[in-house]
Amino acid sequence: MTGADLRARLRGNLVAGNLVAHAVLLMGTALFLLPIWLVFVGSTLDSGAINRGDIGLLPRLEGLAIYPRLLSPAPGGVPVWRMLALSFAMALAIAAGKIAVSLLSAYAVAFFRFPGRMLCFWLLFITLMLPVEVRIIPTFAVVADFGMVNTFAGLVLPLTASATATLLFRQAFVLVPDELVEAARMDGAGPWRFLRDVLIPLSRTNMAALFVILFVYGWNQYLWPLVVATDPRLDTITVGIVRMIGPESRTAWNEVMATAILAMLPPTLVVLAMLRWFVKGLTESER
Amino acid sequence: MAGLVLDQVRKSFGRTEVLRGIDLDVAPGEMVVVVGASGCGKSTLLRLVAGLEQPSSGRIMLDGEDITARDPAARDIAMVFQHYALYPHMSVFDNMAYGLKVRRLPRAEIAARVEEAAQMLHISPLLGRKPRELSGGQRQRVAIGRAVVRKPRLFLFDEPLSSLDARLRTSMRAEIKRLQRRLGVTSLYVTHDQHEAMSLGDRILVLNEGRPAQLGPPMEIYARPADTAVAELIGDPPMNLLPGWLDANGRVRLETGDAGNGRSVLVGIRPEDVAGGRPDGDGLALGFTPDTVEPMGAEVLLVGRLETGAAFSVRTLPASFALGSRLDFHCPAQRLHLFDPGSGQRIGPAGPAAR
Numbered sequence: 001m002t003g004a005d006l007r008a009r010l011r012g013n014l015v016a017g018n019l020v021a022h023a024v025l026l027m028g029t030a031l032f033l034l035p036i037w038l039v040f041v042g043s044t045l046d047s048g049a050i051n052r053g054d055i056g057l058l059p060r061l062e063g064l065a066i067y068p069r070l071l072s073p074a075p076g077g078v079p080v081w082r083m084l085a086l087s088f089a090m091a092l093a094i095a096a097g098k099i100a101v102s103l104l105s106a107y108a109v110a111f112f113r114f115p116g117r118m119l120c121f122w123l124l125f126i127t128l129m130l131p132v133e134v135r136i137i138p139t140f141a142v143v144a145d146f147g148m149v150n151t152f153a154g155l156v157l158p159l160t161a162s163a164t165a166t167l168l169f170r171q172a173f174v175l176v177p178d179e180l181v182e183a184a185r186m187d188g189a190g191p192w193r194f195l196r197d198v199l200i201p202l203s204r205t206n207m208a209a210l211f212v213i214l215f216v217y218g219w220n221q222y223l224w225p226l227v228v229a230t231d232p233r234l235d236t237i238t239v240g241i242v243r244m245i246g247p248e249s250r251t252a253w254n255e256v257m258a259t260a261i262l263a264m265l266p267p268t269l270v271v272l273a274m275l276r277w278f279v280k281g282l283t284e285s286e287r
Numbered sequence: 288m289a290g291l292v293l294d295q296v297r298k299s300f301g302r303t304e305v306l307r308g309i310d311l312d313v314a315p316g317e318m319v320v321v322v323g324a325s326g327c328g329k330s331t332l333l334r335l336v337a338g339l340e341q342p343s344s345g346r347i348m349l350d351g352e353d354i355t356a357r358d359p360a361a362r363d364i365a366m367v368f369q370h371y372a373l374y375p376h377m378s379v380f381d382n383m384a385y386g387l388k389v390r391r392l393p394r395a396e397i398a399a400r401v402e403e404a405a406q407m408l409h410i411s412p413l414l415g416r417k418p419r420e421l422s423g424g425q426r427q428r429v430a431i432g433r434a435v436v437r438k439p440r441l442f443l444f445d446e447p448l449s450s451l452d453a454r455l456r457t458s459m460r461a462e463i464k465r466l467q468r469r470l471g472v473t474s475l476y477v478t479h480d481q482h483e484a485m486s487l488g489d490r491i492l493v494l495n496e497g498r499p500a501q502l503g504p505p506m507e508i509y510a511r512p513a514d515t516a517v518a519e520l521i522g523d524p525p526m527n528l529l530p531g532w533l534d535a536n537g538r539v540r541l542e543t544g545d546a547g548n549g550r551s552v553l554v555g556i557r558p559e560d561v562a563g564g565r566p567d568g569d570g571l572a573l574g575f576t577p578d579t580v581e582p583m584g585a586e587v588l589l590v591g592r593l594e595t596g597a598a599f600s601v602r603t604l605p606a607s608f609a610l611g612s613r614l615d616f617h618c619p620a621q622r623l624h625l626f627d628p629g630s631g632q633r634i635g636p637a638g639p640a641a642r
């Protein structure tokens with residue numbers, strides 16, 4: 001076989017390989033998108049059709065009017081925009097809070113020698129095994145003692161500690177060369193300046209990646225908001241959707257589905273906006 | 288007035304004593320090079336002076352002030368690190384300016400100082416770049432620039448050239464020397480490269496296992512090494528050290544196996560001090576059988592064995608040598624170095640002063 005033949009054959013193999021890979025990717029994408037598409041189609045039908053199980057694959061265009069109706073704060077309408085705003089604020093606060101808290105605790109654990117440092121590290125580590133769902137009753141008791149039931153703070157604060165983010169930051173921090181720390185000390189930078197001028201800029205991509213993950217985490221919270229906020233004005237979108245589902249025959253399924261579609265938009269937009277940073281943060285480091 | 292003074296400085300990490308009593312007096316504007324084998328405590332010494340570590344005992348004085356307990360930032364000392372330690376996310380300008388910004392110097396003053404230093408170090412066109420867009424040599428210039436803009440009372444260098452290639456190292460070495468002369472800043476420079484030490488230092492401090500083995504001008508250390516450790520460290524290729532005897536008449540004999548008489552000594556002979564032919568007068572005759580020739584450019588290094596069986600090397604002008612056959616060489620008496628075989632200390636002769 002000549003070199004040219006071999007090359008042609010290899011190229012053929014490559015093309016075939018690419019085709020297979022693309023077929024698999026397309027199938028995976030379809031598998032993910034199909035349910036979402038069905039929800040979208042359902043949102044444009046009337047609720048009776050859905051109750052009859054009468055859903056096709058094509059949306060009913062005049063049914064799209066449901067979206068402006070849901071979003072308008074008209075009296076009698078469902079205050080979807082309000083729930084969206086609340087969820088957005090909550091997710092934002094949780095993500096920002098988690099990043100701030102874990103950045104500081106990772107800074108302490110990675111750079112300072114203090115009594116009980118390893119103990120602190122292990123305590124942090126152990127909390128990985130204690131998500132809110134596990135500690136929900138004691139956490140509720142604490143929040144209640146602080147008088148934070150039915151407040152925004154009560155919604156957010158118990159979710160702002162993150163062992164995962166702390167560990168991620170710690171791993172990034174221990175890779176910072178000692179010489180760099182010492183150079184900053186010689187330059188006269190104290191601990192706060194070092195954090196602000198060196199560590200935070202160096203962790204920017206990490207922070208962006210974490211922000212995306214934590215924002216989605218915050219957005220998807222259901223159990224905790226359900227427990228701690230009984231006031232309907234503090235209904236997050238996830239809680240709101242569930243509240244819209246009443247007894248089978250009286251549920252406006254098209255509204256539920258339209259709300260679900262709306263609920264998907266903000267996190268999707270955040271992910272898309274941060275995608276470049278997100279990939280960068282997961283794959284490369286600035287060092 | 289006093290420059291840098293170290294007074295019985297000791298440092299232990301747990302049980303291991305790394306520095307065992309260092310006394311040093313660096314005159315204002317002087318450059319002292321600390322040289323020693325890996326792990327002998329050179330970096331530790333520098334970090335103590337910088338304030339990055341605290342000495343276990345002893346005092347460190349700068350310009351007459353006791354700075355032993357002072358924070359690194361308050362010592363007015365700048366340091367150049369082995370791996371540059373530039374801030375990766377800052378431009379060259381910001382890297383050099385950072386120490387000044389922290390010290391709240393006026394903006395115009397900062398810009399002026401950075402530009403002056405950049406010009407001095409030929410990095411003006413690079414001021415807008417990030418460290419990762421620079422070559423190793425350029426990065427080291429930036430690191431030096433960062434120290435220069437501070438206009439400190441003392442420069443510390445921790446093997447700043449060791450990650451550069453040989454050629455660049457030689458030219459940067461000359462540049463550092465020029466710069467240090469020009470700025471007249473007292474400097475302490477750590478290296479394990481004897482050539483760097485010889486060419487840079489006004490004086491050299493040789494450290495051996497945490498003890499100062501010798502302190503003096505480069506040529507004096509070369510001419511009169513204080514002990515066998517210094518003798519082996521300074522000089523390239525290293526000095527030959529051979530067991531021998533010093534008889535009652537003050538004549539040196541190499542050990543041949545049969546018991547000699549007189550005092551047992553280690554005879555040090557630099558490869559470059561050996562000459563061809565038999566000795567005239569009181570030189571030491573060396574029957575030498577070379578087995579390899581290493582070309583060194585202008586000269587060659589012959590490696591082989593003496594009649595006594597000891598390994599030996601000779602540095603000489605190139606010629607055609609009959610490898611494997613015995614040749615006559617000798618070393619003039621005043622070029623011999625004698626050391627005590629027990630302690631390794633130099634016992635004489637006074638030897639040539641600086642040549």
Ligand SMILES: Nc1ncnc2c1ncn2[C@@H]1O[C@H](COP(=O)(O)OP(=O)(O)OP(=O)(O)O)[C@@H](O)[C@H]1O
Nearest residue numbers: 300301305323324325326327328329330331332479
């Ligand atoms: N923080 C520390 N804790 C414990 N031991 C240390 C510490 N720093 C240095 N040492 C020990 O002190 C000794 C001297 O270290 P140092 O870094 O000063 O050597 P060096 O002369 O600079 O060597 P090199 O030429 O390899 O850089 C080494 O044995 C090292 O293991």
Ligand SMILES: [Mg+2]
Nearest residue numbers: 329330331445
């Ligand atoms: Mg070192």
